[in-house]
Amino acid sequence: MIEQILTDKVMEAVKSLYQLDATAAQVQLQNTRKEFDGDITLVVFPFTRASRKSPETTAAEIGEFLKTNTAEVGDFNVIKGFLNLSIKKDYWLSFLSGNCNADRFGFLEKDAEQPIIVEYSSPNTNKPLHLGHIRNNLLGFSLSRILQAAGKNVVKVNLVNDRGIHICKSMLAWERWGNGETPESSGLKGDHLVGKYYVIFDKQYKEQIAALVSEGYNAEDAAKKAPLIVEAQQILQKWEAGDEETISLWKKMNGWVYEGFAVTYKTLGIEFDKTYYESQTYLLGKELVEKGVQQGVYSRREDGSVWIDLSAEGLDEKLLLRSDGTSVYMTQDMGTAMQRYEEFSPEQLIYVVGNEQEYHFNVLKVVLKHLGCAWAGSIYHLSYGMVELPAGKMKSREGTVVDADDLMQEMFDTSEAMARELGKIETFDDTEAHKLYRTIGLGALKYFILKVDPKKNMLFNPAESVDFNGNTGPFIQYTYARIKSVLRKADEAGFGVSAVDLNSVELLPQEKDLIRKVHDFPAVVLLAAEMHSPAVIANYAFELASEYNRFYHELTILKEDNMASRGLRLCLSQFTAKVIANSLWLLGIEVPERM
C-alpha cells in the first residue's frame, strides 16, 4: 500500500535532510482534502524542530526529496505546514487491475496462533432476549469478524447464566400458576414462555410487598420477607443441594429457553464457537480467593467473608467471598478468566458487556493483578451504551422492553411493505421475495445499531432504519445490488470485465477518488480492529456506497463507447461491489444479488 511506501520514504528523507530518526508514528499521512491538489498529505510540523526551518521550507524540502526518490510520487505542493503529494496515475491503475479480482481483498491471513477470546451475548435464562441484547450480540459477532479479518485467531464464547435466583422465580411461578403449560401446548416460544412466568412472579411478588407495606413494614423489609421471595430462595438452596425434583424442573425449563434462544440466534445470524454454563462455572474462583488470602493480598474478616481493599486504586472495598463461603459474581469471573487463561493462553480476553458493569471489570482486573496474574492486563471490556427508543427508555420492569424476536419480525414486515411500495419484488417468486425481506430487514437493523460508536448511548428508530435512502443498511445493500445488475447487463451485452489497459485509459478525478476509497479498505479494517469498533467499518461502507452512487450510473458505464474507459468502469464497479460485500460481511450483514 502506498502509505507504507511513503512512510518509509519520509523517514528516509528526514534522516537524510535533518539527521532525524523519526518514528513511524511521527509520520502523519492523511487523505488530501478535496479542495486541494494532491492525494496524500504529510503533516510536517513534527519535523520542523529538527529542520530548524519554517514549516513551508521544511515541507518543500521533503517534497523535493520524495519527488526525486519515490517512483509513485508525481508532484507535490505546499500549503502552510501541509505537504500535498500527488500519486501517479499508474500507481492507482496498477493497484486496481492487480486487486479487482481478489475476493478476500482487505482481509489478512491468520498471523497468530494465540487466540483472542470474545465473550458476548451471555444471556440470563429467565426471559427472552431484548433490544439491549441485540446490540450486545451484534457488537460481539461483528467485532469477532473484524478481528479475524485483521489476522487474529478468534474464539467466540457465550457464558449462559443458567442458574440463580432469577430462574428460580420463573420455576416457582410456573409450578404454582402454570397448569403444566409447555411450549407445545401454548404455542409460545420456549424463552417467551419462561419469561411469561418471570413476569407473573414479579407481579405477584410486588403485590405481596405492597400488602406487607400496608401492614406497616418498611419497603426494604417487605421485599425480603414476602413469602414468594422466601420460597424462591428455598428453591435455589434445593438446587444447590442437588435436589432431584428441582434440578429436573430446572433442566426442563432451561431446555425450553435454549430452544428459543437457538431460534433467535439463528434469525439474527450469530453463532459461537463455545458455550459455557454458569451452573458449571459458578464454583470456580474460590480457590483463587483462598490463595489470595494466604498471600495476604485479600483479607478475611471475623465473620469469614473475604474482601479486598482497592482504595489505593481509587476503587472501594470489594467482597470476594460471602461469610457463608459461597461465591459472588466477582469470584466466578475470576475463576472463568483463569480457566480461559489456562485453556487458551489468549493474547486478549474481550468481554462484550454493557457499560453498567464498567466498575465490575475494573475491579476484576485489579483483583487479578493483586493475585500476581500478569495477564490481567489482557482483559478488555468492550463497554457499550444503552439503546433507547423514540418512545423513551426501556425498563424491563415496566414492560417497555422491545423483544428481540418481535423487533426482528417488525423489521421483516416493514421491509416487505417498503419493497412492495417501491415495486421492487414484481419479478421475484415467493421464496426469493421472502428471503429478500429478511435480508433487508436484518441489514437495516444491524447497520443502524452498528454504525454508532459502541460506547455511546443510542436511539433506535425502526422506521428510519429501513429507509432505502440515507445512511442505512438497505441503501448500501441496494448499491451493491445495482452494481451487480450493471455487471450482469454488461455481461449480456458481451462487454465483460476486462483487465484495464494502463496506457490508453484516462482517469477522471471522481474515478481516482473511488479507487482511493477502495484502496483504503485494508487500513480501515485494521483501524476497526484496533479500536474494537464496527462503527468504523459501517461508516466506511456508507461513504464508499455514496461515492459510487454520486458518480457512477448504469448509463455512464454501459453507454460509454470508449472500450478502455468502459473496461475501467466495469472493473472499478466490480471492485467496489466486492469491497462493499466485504464490509457488510464484517458487520454480519448479507448482500442481495438483486433487489
Added chain:
RNA sequence: GGCCUCAUAGUUCAACGGAUAGAACGGAAGUUUCCUAAACUUUAAAUAUAGGUUCGAUUCCUAUUGAGGCUACCA
C-alpha cells in the same frame, strides 16, 4: 456524597491533536420524469459554558452546567 461515561445543525450520526467541523434525514428554493431511485442541483443550520496546555483543540487538562450509569454478602 463518591466514582465513571457522554454532551457537535431541528433530528440521528461522523471527524489518529491538523487545513474552511463532514454526512444523512427533515426545512427552504429550483431543475427534472432518463437510468432498478422523488432523483438531481442550490441553500440555511452545530462543537453546552469558562479557563488552560501549543505552531494548531470538537479531541488533552481544570472548573461549571446538563444527561446517563455505577456505588448490594443480586447476577
